[in-house]
Amino acid sequence: MEARDRQIAENSLLLTGLKGDALERLLSTAHVHPYERGETVFLQGDPAQAIYIVADGWVKLYRLAPSGAEAVVGVFTRGRSFGEAVAFRNDIYPVSAEAVTGCRLIRIEAAQFLRQIEETPGMATAILAATFSHLHALVAQVEGLKARTGAQRVAEFLLELAECEEGACEVTLPYDKVLIAGRLGMKPESLSRAFSRLREHGVTIRQNHATIRDVGALRDYAEDDPASPWIR
Known part of the structure; x- marks a missing residue:
């Protein structure tokens, strides 16, 4: 991982509370993957095996209704993470992810993340803080749509x-x-x-x-x- 990508990961909401050896061990296993515009990152129903942080470009999360209509759940750009909530509990992705533009994503394997949490309990606090911030943003988004x-x-x-x-x-x-x-x-x-x-x-x-x-x-x-x- 290049120094620039590493800095983006360290400053992301997901990892900003992690320091020292725990952060080093986690990022040492991360990989950066490029995606072309329109390329699928994962599909709704796929096993949630990884967490992603956007290094460059745009990614959208969406769901397909039985009618085939597409509902955009969120759009993410540099420094934003997605996939963690389901990856941490060995679930499936409830949405699909697609590159809206050419983009580069930092991929962290969920199993490695969970292993680090077991070895460094303090990581759990940082993850809870990140999850709370995501929830707060979602509530604010719903409020904004209505008010x-x-x-x-x-x-x-x-x-x-x-x-x-x-x-x-x-x-x-x-x-x-x-x-x-x-x-x-x-x-x-x-x-x-x-x-x-x-x-x-x-x-x-x-x-x-x-x-x-x-x-x-x-x-x-x-x-x-x-x-x-x-x-x-």
């Missing part, structure tokens, strides 16, 4: 991807805007309207790049309660 306008949901999505806390920032989006719309519970045409609405809040979209004029101001807009004018 935020379309433009606010897009603003929250951009803020999740922004690497800076304040000031101007540029964000790289997945090429497939249909994917973003699905992730945010919107139709593609609604997403286009939301992008237009965000111009007045300092967001400019050019192809797959979003330029945010002021991250703090956009955060204020995203967190504003749409019902507040009615209750003041």
Whole structure:
């Protein structure tokens, strides 16, 4: 594993609480795998044998309904992990994973991870913290779908991807805007309207790049309660 990939893994939510020999032993067995756009990482129903951390690119998790309709469960980019919840209990993947763009994934075998937890009990605390953060993010996502306008949901999505806390920032989006719309519970045409609405809040979209004029101001807009004018 290259130094850059190692740093991404160490800073990921999943591993950020691990230090020293335990982290070293775990990463010594990890491998980086490249995937082409549209390539399958795993399929719904496959044995959950590995945990993945995105080193570059975009990955989507989705489920297929009996009707054949696709429901996007989540989209993941650099530093985000997926697959851990089911891998830790020897289950099957409840969703499929597909590379949305060309990407590189850091693969950690679940058996190796579990072995390290048995040898280093403190790792369990770090994993619980990561699991709690994932759950918190999921609850926030559901709340956002119900309580935020379309433009606010897009603003929250951009803020999740922004690497800076304040000031101007540029964000790289997945090429497939249909994917973003699905992730945010919107139709593609609604997403286009939301992008237009965000111009007045300092967001400019050019192809797959979003330029945010002021991250703090956009955060204020995203967190504003749409019902507040009615209750003041």
